[in-house]
Amino acid sequence: MKISTPIIPSKQIFANVANKENAYNLEAICVFVATGFFMGADTYWKNKVCLLPAHDHELDAQGRLLKSTPNFNWYYQPEQKPFKDTLSNYIELLTTITKNQVKDNPVILPLSGGLDSRSQALVLKNFKNEVQAFSYAFQGGYPEHHIAKKIAKECRFSFKQFDITPGYLWQVIDDLLSINGGYSEFTHPRQMAVLPELKKMTGVFSLGHWGDVLFDRGVPEATQKGDVVPLLLKKMVKPRGLILAEKLWSNWGLKGDFKTYLIDRITTDLNAININNISAKVRAYKTSQWAHRWTTTNLSVFEAANPMTLPYYDNRMCEFVCKTPESYLADRRLQIAHINQDKALANITWQAQKPFSVANYAYNKTPYNIPYRIVNKLQRTIKNVQGKPYIQRNWELQFLGDSNAEKLESYLFDNNFNTWIPKDVVKSTYNTFLKEDPINTAHAVSMLLTLAVWYKKNNT
Incomplete structure (x- = not known):
């Protein structure tokens, strides 16, 4: 049996491995504790793997993994086009992918105060599909749904708002384990709080996950080669998670020390990506690691309610990014330019730059803010x-x-x-x-x- 995984899989597929002991993979669990996700093909078990993205996998009749061969390697070959031409290509591609994915189905659109879902809204605004938009906010927190509601109104979408309430987790924690298998910690997928309401909706989700990574710098400008691993370590590891992982490592009597083990893992996987441009290389690393093992894990909650579509997960979008100059991807330039084509949407608050909008966020600095x-x-x-x-x-x-x-x-x-x-x-x-x-x-x-x-x- 053969299974081919896309560049960014929308679901995780697990397989057993022959001739390995059925025991806890303690090293992998320590990584999970420190970062919040498993790396590579790791799982809780030594004799079980998560099939890697962008690979062709051969399995035997018992479903055991025999061999994995890459079917795609990340690259950086920027096409030297004017920015306006690249922008037109991006808008056309996002529109085409979205239409291919949603077809004639009603669309369920989670709206936030950011750029990814607003980009989708701008595309869907010109479709004939019925669109049910929704948003949620933490009870007692920033009313994110106020921004989403304005976007929905401008696009003539129906809209629902949800509040994430205290203590919902304890009523759904066993269900969440069944959905995500325990491969992500339980407080991130807040959509679990409103899963019954999402199940009542009709249509396919259009989800904007990973657009913020693909269409931005992989690392800050002027980052040097020697800075990359420390930077990734800082991005991936939660300080107290690291301390806890080190305690478990010691308690379980594992060889060496945890931090050295993790740095070696990062270095090995990063070196396997044959890209000279540091920003593009790190973006590829992030996508092949935590897009697959963290973001995708939590998509399973949406999938428990309705079918999913993910325009930024599409192979064609990944290929487009590989051919786009870093200067065009940096600082969300393409997405911002796209949204600025619709003045009404551009003038609605950008949550990350509040109270400024996509149109005037450049003023989010002293003394204006x-x-x-x-x-x-x-x-x-x-x-x-x-x-x-x-x-x-x-x-x-x-x-x-x-x-x-x-x-x-x-x-x-x-x-x-x-x-x-x-x-x-x-x-x-x-x-x-x-x-x-x-x-x-x-x-x-x-x-x-x-x-x-x-x-x-x-x-x-």
């Missing part, structure tokens, strides 16, 4: 004084407060789980979260929760 920064800080201070903290992250709704703590602790301090992850390791991490550094330790706590739920499912 000082009035907004003062008012925003004042509003947040008043909320905190009133006992209504400003919510920016899903874990704040799911982990903070007595009720959440009771649920969380029931998983973290389960006696069965603590035979695998020692109670003192869990307690040290959790106490740091509660008493010292909740923002930077939330990732480590969330990883412990993910491991606890996964362990319970696989050991009962």
